[in-house]
Amino acid sequence: MLVNVGASVILIVPVYLLSKRLDERIEQVGSETQSSVQALTDRVETFEQDVERRIDDVAASVSARLLQESQADAAAFEALGSMPSRDAVLRALRRANGLNLISQRRGPRVCVSEEWRLFVQISYDEEPDYFRGEEDVTFTVESYDGTAVEIVPWGESDDVETVLVKLGRILQKSTASHQLDVKALFEELSEALAVAQTDPDRRPIWQLCPPQWAVTAHGITTYGSAPHYVASVDALEMNSHLATHIAEKTWVDEDSLDEAVGVALALNKAQRLGRHF
Numbered sequence: 001m002l003v004n005v006g007a008s009v010i011l012i013v014p015v016y017l018l019s020k021r022l023d024e025r026i027e028q029v030g031s032e033t034q035s036s037v038q039a040l041t042d043r044v045e046t047f048e049q050d051v052e053r054r055i056d057d058v059a060a061s062v063s064a065r066l067l068q069e070s071q072a073d074a075a076a077f078e079a080l081g082s083m084p085s086r087d088a089v090l091r092a093l094r095r096a097n098g099l100n101l102i103s104q105r106r107g108p109r110v111c112v113s114e115e116w117r118l119f120v121q122i123s124y125d126e127e128p129d130y131f132r133g134e135e136d137v138t139f140t141v142e143s144y145d146g147t148a149v150e151i152v153p154w155g156e157s158d159d160v161e162t163v164l165v166k167l168g169r170i171l172q173k174s175t176a177s178h179q180l181d182v183k184a185l186f187e188e189l190s191e192a193l194a195v196a197q198t199d200p201d202r203r204p205i206w207q208l209c210p211p212q213w214a215v216t217a218h219g220i221t222t223y224g225s226a227p228h229y230v231a232s233v234d235a236l237e238m239n240s241h242l243a244t245h246i247a248e249k250t251w252v253d254e255d256s257l258d259e260a261v262g263v264a265l266a267l268n269k270a271q272r273l274g275r276h277f
Contacts, residue, residue, distance in 0.1 A: 072095075073095050073096075073099065073197060074194065074197065076088070076091050076092045076095050077092050077095075077096070077190050077193040077194050077197070078190060078194070079091075079092065079190075080092050080186045080187075080189055080190035080193070081183075081186055081187040081190040084160055084182070084186040085160055086137065086154055086156070086158070086159070086160060086163075089122075089137055089154070089186075090124075090136055090137055092190075092193060093107075093122070093124035093136075093137060094124065094126075096124070096193050096196070097124055097126060099197065099203075100203055100204060101193055101196035101197060101203050101204060101205060102124060102193070102196070102203075102204050102205060103204035103217055104123070104124060104125060104126060105217075105271075106121070106123070106204075106206065106217070106267075106271065107121055107122045107123040107124055108121070108122060108189060108192045108193070108196075108205050108206055108207065109121035109122070109142065109206065109207050110122070110184070110185050110188040110189055110192070110207075111188075111207075112141075112167075112171060112178075112180060112181065112184075112185060113171065113175055113178045115175070115178065116174065116175040116176075116178060117143060117144040118141060118142070118143065118144075118149070118171060118174060118175065118178075119141070119142050119143070119144070119207075120139055120140070120141055120142075120167060120185060121139070121140040121142055122137070122138075122139060122189055123137070123138040123139075123140060124136065124137060125137075125138070133153065134153070135153040135154055135155055135156070136154075137153075137154040138151060138152070138153050138154065139151070139152040139153075139154065139163065139167055140152075141167065141170045141171065141174065144262075144263070144266060145266040145267070145269070145270055146266060146267045146270035146271070147270065149170065149174055150170045152166045152167055152170070164180065164182055164185075167180055168180040188208065191208060192205050192207070192208050192214075193205070195208060195214055195223045195224075196214075198223065199221070199223075199228075201216070201221045201228075201230050202214050202216060202221050202223060203216060204216060204217045206263075206264075206267060207263055207267075208223070209256050209257075209259040209260040209263065210256060211224060211253060211256060212224060212226045212252070212253040212256040212257070213226075213253075213256045213257055213259070213260035214260070215260050215263045215264045215267065218232055218233065219231050219232040219233045219234075219235070219236065219264055220236070220257075220260040220261060220264050226251060226252075226253075227251060229246070229249075231243075231246065233264055233265065233268045236261060236264065236265060237265065243257065243258075243261045
């Protein structure tokens with residue numbers, strides 16, 4: 001019996017010791033694994049926080065730059081009303097062109113004589129051919145239907161007075177000595193660009209018909225405090241009753257609407273006929 005007990009002890013003790021050693025090792029490995037997992041989790045959380053912080057920083061930077069650009073655009077357009085130098089006009093038109101507020105095919109125009117129905121169209125050419133006498137900025141005196149009367153390029157060496165005197169002389173030659181309202185010309189150009197900046201439906205801007213309607217390359221649209229409404233040139237041409245239907249709305253300024261519809265139809269017809277220079 002003692003021999004059997006001794007033999008059993010000899011067999012069991014090593015197995016027990018080995019089992020205990022394995023249990024201790026497993027606990028050690030588990031503890032190390034848990035520590036490694038926690039460390040990895042901490043690193044991942046730190047990385048995610050860094051990424052979020054960087055994305056937030058980038059987003060804030062982008063928003064700030066876009067706001068700064070938008071404010072610079074607005075400042076350039078506003079400067080036309082108070083500082084109508086060639087640089088100021090060129091800067092404003094270049095910014096407007098970059099935002100698709102205007103079209104190089106036909107720039108915005110301002111009425112300079114209600115009585116004689118004469119307008120000045122301000123064009124911007126991004127790549128003028130100077131050898132052919134082209135300039136970045138050009139003024140075109142035109143009739144109500146878009147027929148060009150005379151063109152006045154604004155040369156780099158010409159100051160604002162020189163160019164405006166030429167415009168004034170053309171206006172006097174085409175009317176009964178009507179005087180050019182210089183201040184109104186630049187203030188209305190500034191307002192047209194500012195209106196075009198407020199909504200994609202108001203681009204590219206062709207003419208404002210205060211106080212409510214604007215003419216674009218695509219048709220007419222409201223601006224200011226009026227409810228948002230858009231009518232395409234095709235719709236106005238195909239449906240002769242559309243303008244009457246719009247005029248029935250209680251908020252519509254009929255004089256502004258009539259002017260906008262007439263200008264939109266006349267200018268689009270002139271453009272199809274190639275009546276412009």
